[in-house]
Amino acid sequence: MSTTTMPMLETYPKSINLDRAKLAAAIDTLNACAQACTACADACLSEDMVAELAKCVRTNLDCADICTTTSRVLSRHTGYDANLSRSLLEACATACRSCADECARHADMHEHCRVCADACRACERACRDLLATMS
Amino acid sequence: MSTTTMPMLETYPKSINLDRAKLAAAIDTLNACAQACTACADACLSEDMVAELAKCVRTNLDCADICTTTSRVLSRHTGYDANLSRSLLEACATACRSCADECARHADMHEHCRVCADACRACERACRDLLATMS
Amino acid sequence: MSTTTMPMLETYPKSINLDRAKLAAAIDTLNACAQACTACADACLSEDMVAELAKCVRTNLDCADICTTTSRVLSRHTGYDANLSRSLLEACATACRSCADECARHADMHEHCRVCADACRACERACRDLLATMS
């Protein structure tokens, strides 16, 4: 986990309407998932059987983009908009689940898909944990 | 509008399960909105009364990030996942409406907020038009 | 071209140290190139011969990311840093040339690579045109 996520939350000059520990965990898990998905897409491209992994690459690319954007939105607290955070977290959990399911189908054959599937599952959980504190 | 968005859709080698004209319109409108929001955030930072525009900057930054990600996801058709597209388009329409409303509050005083509010309204409409074809 | 890029430049409240017409052209061309590269990567994934296009996908993904970031940096004028703009424009022109060259190798066989190669060439030119005004 990043050593600066929590210090950045703690030095924010106003109040934050969310559980800071869960928020920091979500941000770090989103960033780890985005990186794993970016790397998994690229690893798939270097497999001899890339033709069977085309959908996996696409799902990885979507998940990386959505996790990066969600991490950024959650890193902002000025003018907090619970509606938007919730809606984006729902979309992100959907992306993580799709990507975890797709990677899991190739996890026996490709270690990078196994590692990435785990990162996506952890990220879906972190999104849902944070959502649970927002209702 | 970009002169390459439609040619790229037309040269995609497989079928696309969406109305190509509405899809191209959505992609171009999302990219225009992302640019307007990025520029509006920066213009707000250069106003003397930036303290009153802090929430506007934040809303612009969120909207720019979400529009860029949505444009990318809509530009991919391999292994199409209607659930994810729908969920992300909902989040994006929410972001565009929030940003349009916030910019509209400053539109009388700041031309950049007026232009940006219009771009956000157009983008919310494009997202909802595309969503309407997906149900 | 986007109908809001130039209005956003014109409503920026302070002076801009660059040729506004060349700047707007660069921003629009960068966004068009980012979209073309994102779409070309995805179209390559749907080709039967995707194994021969793996490098093309990767080059497209890099070029899309770098063009999007360069477009954002050029859309900001507050606290302008010529050094950073120049350095990023150089990296972006390098990415566009690599991607144009790679796509051009497949342009006879894949129309999406032909359209994308043209978008990358135009984008390299726009970056270099803007760089030429900055020295």
Add this chain to the structure above:
Amino acid sequence: MSTTTMPMLETYPKSINLDRAKLAAAIDTLNACAQACTACADACLSEDMVAELAKCVRTNLDCADICTTTSRVLSRHTGYDANLSRSLLEACATACRSCADECARHADMHEHCRVCADACRACERACRDLLATMS
């Protein structure tokens, strides 16, 4: 540090032409810096004296975008292009130095600027360490 960055490098199916430990360190440091810069921009927006921090916000936004893109490019190894990696790492080190310098000017008064300046310095170092192994 992320627990998946190194496993993703280790499961890449082909060879990687870079020192894997330095590469993993660079990727993690880039992601931490991008998060710190995104959070610092937002914290600046919530300070009463935001008008004096406008340039800091802008520098943070640029640095976040460039670090995220550099992290993505470094996470891809298929069809490796040393020229592009070098050029982007140079731009990224420039962005990190600018942002560190700007944040350092406010570090006595704002803890978030102090934490962010440290993250940017670490990131500039990681970029230059990796560059040193590439020549």
